[in-house]
Amino acid sequence: MPSHSMQTLSPAREPGVLVEVKNLTVGFGRGEFLAVKGIDFKLKAGEVVGLVGESGSGKSLTALSLMGLLPHGARIESGKIFFRGRDLAGLSEKERREMCGHLMGMVFQEPLTALNPVFTIGEQVSEIFRIRRGMRKAQANKAALSLLGQVGLPNPAEAAKSYPHRFSGGMRQRVVIAMALALDPELVIADEPTTALDPTIAAQIVWLLRDMAERRKAGVLFITHNLRILAGLAQRVLVMYAGILVEQTQGDFSDPLHPYTRGLLKALPPNPSEAQTARLTPIPGQPPSPSERFPGCPFEPRCPERMDICRKLLPKSVQVQPGRSVRCHKYE
């Protein structure tokens, strides 16, 4: 483990809190375009937290901020990110890279980009055991085979000898998850890891991540458009809209509070097999563009329950129960 001399303690350091994000704001250019606007959340070890929201709501930029991988032109305008109580901003570039490399793993939507086409699957997983975990070659190969079996590849010995292009999307995603497991990170960020997969494979991938949280006490941040995929997977769900967190739920969402979360739920087909044919009830209208400035709630123009005040003032986040908060004037 690298030493982090420049560490700052989080004001609210709690046992088991892995990540704490405080008032994080991410912008482009000179801050005239804000994609993430003052979000707060915590993630504990062993916990799966879902992050949902429509396209463009700022989910990926939130994840990339945690990893220190913001795209060119984007920067953290304000706020703090603590990892195990250490302020990431207090680390040097080198310390930060080491920490992200050792303690965080990311699973992206398109697994092919994470795999090297010129090495076999076995070589790629085994290399992580050798370089990151200091194993000898034979030991690393054995560990790689065992892991490929654990992520559900039917014939691990055969798979280890194959090159990534021979694999289907679901198989590749399993390999990427095996690589994340080999790192044994404390935090795994999965950004829409199942979007390209069929529902059965997607469900298996979801359970692999859940298992990782349970057995290895890793924290998992699972990003998706689809609330349904989080049912039974996530202990908590963060709902993001136009760069703000509008609701944080505990457990499932049988009783959503924010009109946006209710809209998202209604937009889901009744069951996954009907996804192709069912008539959806999408929320009418479009989210605002990140360059728009307005004093009120960003959901107001689309909100079926809007009131006068909603246009004038951004609601504060109100805690309605421990672990449950909502940002809506109805609850203030």
Ligand SMILES: Nc1ncnc2c1ncn2[C@@H]1O[C@H](COP(=O)(O)OP(=O)(O)OP(=O)(O)O)[C@@H](O)[C@H]1O
């Ligand atoms: N590299 C970039 N340059 C300019 N704008 C960007 C860049 N990356 C993201 N944005 C903008 O920032 C906002 C938030 O983007 P982000 O990728 O975080 O959304 P998202 O919630 O992950 O969406 P999706 O569900 O489509 O992946 C969007 O308006 C997007 O257009």
Ligand SMILES: [Mg+2]
């Ligand atoms: Mg995204």
